[in-house]
Every structure is written in structure tokens, then in C-alpha cells.
Amino acid sequence: MSDPYQVLLYYLYTPIENPDKFAKWQTDFCNEHDLKGRIIIAEEGINGTVSGTKDSTEAYIEETLGLLETSKMEFKIDSNNGHAFKKLSVKVRPEIVSLHLSKEQGIKPEEITGERLSPEQFLAEMENEDVLLLDGRNKYESDLGRFKGAICPPVDNFRDFPEWIRENFSDAKDKRILSYCTGGIRCEKLSGFLIKEGFNSVAQLDGGIINYGKDSLAKGKNFDGQCYVFDQRIGVEVNSTNPKVITACRRCEISTQRYKNCAYKPCNLQIFICEKCESEKGRFCDENCQSSACSAK
Numbered sequence: 001m002s003d004p005y006q007v008l009l010y011y012l013y014t015p016i017e018n019p020d021k022f023a024k025w026q027t028d029f030c031n032e033h034d035l036k037g038r039i040i041i042a043e044e045g046i047n048g049t050v051s052g053t054k055d056s057t058e059a060y061i062e063e064t065l066g067l068l069e070t071s072k073m074e075f076k077i078d079s080n081n082g083h084a085f086k087k088l089s090v091k092v093r094p095e096i097v098s099l100h101l102s103k104e105q106g107i108k109p110e111e112i113t114g115e116r117l118s119p120e121q122f123l124a125e126m127e128n129e130d131v132l133l134l135d136g137r138n139k140y141e142s143d144l145g146r147f148k149g150a151i152c153p154p155v156d157n158f159r160d161f162p163e164w165i166r167e168n169f170s171d172a173k174d175k176r177i178l179s180y181c182t183g184g185i186r187c188e189k190l191s192g193f194l195i196k197e198g199f200n201s202v203a204q205l206d207g208g209i210i211n212y213g214k215d216s217l218a219k220g221k222n223f224d225g226q227c228y229v230f231d232q233r234i235g236v237e238v239n240s241t242n243p244k245v246i247t248a249c250r251r252c253e254i255s256t257q258r259y260k261n262c263a264y265k266p267c268n269l270q271i272f273i274c275e276k277c278e279s280e281k282g283r284f285c286d287e288n289c290q291s292s293a294c295s296a297k
């Protein structure tokens with residue numbers, strides 16, 4: 001029997017005239033249909049991920065497309081054996097993702113964005129030695145999994161990209177840049193930003209890593225590890241061609257993809273820790289966090 005629940009991931013840059021009204025409608029609909037997750041609405045569009053039964057998620061897709069009067073929004077759908085979120089959060093923000101640029105400097109993807117590559121095109125170009133693969137996500141995401149050979153900026157937040165690029169990446173302006181992120185939404189702005197900064201040849205992976213993993217031709221090829229997702233699953237498999245685990249337990253160095261937060265609350269660092277170490281030593285980074293947690297009791 002197939003799983004009765006589904007997890008949706010979606011976004012669309014499209015003008016939303018009254019974000020508050022739209023948010024209220026989304027909240028009511030999700031509550032009525034027991035949908036949980038995170039939805040961000042702005043005048044520039046919608047960005048969301050929700051879980052619910054197959055029937056509820058399908059009703060949500062139909063209603064949302066109807067309300068936005070579009071058929072352009074693509075939903076990435078995973079089956080799951082229950083909710084992937086504990087609660088529902090619907091927020092109205094100035095932007096659906098933000099590089100924290102001033103209003104004048106802000107990137108509008110419908111005006112400026114990198115060339116969109118399908119998963120097959122992306123794979124074909126990736127195998128060319130002259131290209132630079134740029135991971136458009138945070139470090140804690142690329143730590144769990146990334147494309148072979150990708151440049152993974154050590155940033156904790158998307159808004160840190162402009163500074164990192166200006167300081168560390170400016171000499172790559174004449175290179176062919178291929179950017180990628182989870183579902184494509186961040187690259188729409190990041191690639192636009194690169195073009196504005198004077199990069200000559202910028203492309204982005206359309207639909208992101210998630211779409212790349214589902215593509216029947218690319219089949220996730222050359223993606224090592226798992227793709228970080230912002231729900232209880234933490235990581236999802238991508239590569240069904242040449243998969244490889246690239247992470248190891250912080251304490252015993254055995255290969256593992258278990259990604260947890262250090263149980264010493266003031267630390268809370270996200271760490272790779274195997275089941276055995278967690279059961280024997282607790283879910284801690286190291287002995288310091290372990291003893292601090294014990295003495296705090």
C-alpha cells in the first residue's frame with residue numbers, strides 16, 4: 001500500500017495584491033484540511049512546504065492554483081508515512097526569500113535571473129571542467145549533501161551571500177557559473193544577483209536538487225549525500241545512480257547521515273552522530289557539551 005500522506009514543496013514569483021488576505025485564506029484552508037507546514041507570502045509571491053493526507057494535499061494544490069489564477073506553479077511531491085511538520089505557520093513577509101538588499105538593489109527574478117537549465121542540461125554542463133558549481137544554500141545544508149566538486153560558501157544565512165560573493169568569488173566573473181539550491185527559489189535571486197554583480201555567464205538548476213533527484217534522466221547523478229529539507233525528515237535521498245555517503249559520526253567517525261542537534265541547549269549545534277554513540281554518550285558534540293549538560297542538571 002502506498003503512503004497515505006504527502007509532503008509538498010513549491011514556490012512561485014507572482015504578484016499577490018493582498019498578502020494578508022491571501023495568508024488568511026491559506027491558514028483557514030490548511031486548518032480545515034489538517035495541513036501542516038510553513039508558508040511564506042509576500043507581494044512578490046508564495047513559498048511553501050506542507051504535509052497532509054493525499055486527498056488534502058491534492059485539494060490544496062487545486063485551490064491554491066485556482067486562487068492564484070495560474071497553472072505555472074510546480075509542486076514537488078514526496079510520499080511520507082505521516083505529517084512531516086508539527087504545526088502550521090503562515091507568515092506575511094516583505095520577500096519570500098531575501099538577500100537583504102535595499103529596495104533599489106533588490107532582485108526581481110521576473111526582470112533578471114540566470115539561464116534556467118533542466119536537470120539533463122545541468123548534468124551535461126557539470127561534466128565540463130571549466131564550469132564552477134555554486135551551492136546556493138547554507139553550510140549546514142551543504143554539509144549533509146552537495147554536488148561533487150561544488151563550491152559551498154560557509155554561510156549560515158541566505159542574506160550572507162552578497163558579502164561572501166563580493167569578498168571571495170569576484171575573480172570568477174568570466175567563468176561559467178552553475179548555481180543550485182533545494183527547490184530553485186533561492187537561485188532565482190542568487191543568479192540574478194550574480195548577473196548584476198558583473199558575472200558574465202550564469203545558469204541555475206531549474207527546480208533545484210529535489211527536481212534533479214526525481215528527473216528520470218538525471219536520476220540525481222553526481223549528488224553526494226542527502227538533500228537537506230526543512231521538515232522532520234531532515235534529509236532526503238537524491239541520487240539513484242552513483243550515491244555516496246559523505247558524512248561521518250562526530251564522535252567515532254563511522255559513516256552516518258544521522259543529523260541531530262546537540263542536546264546541550266546553549267550549544268544546539270547540528271551534528272552527525274551515529275545511533276551507538278548517541279545511546280552510549282548522549283546526543284552531544286563532544287565531552288565538553290556532555291559534561292556541561294550534566295553539571296547543569
Ligand SMILES: [Zn+2]
Pocket residue numbers: 249250251252253254273274275276277278
Ligand atoms: Zn558514532
Ligand SMILES: [Zn+2]
Pocket residue numbers: 262263264267268269284285286289
Ligand atoms: Zn554541543
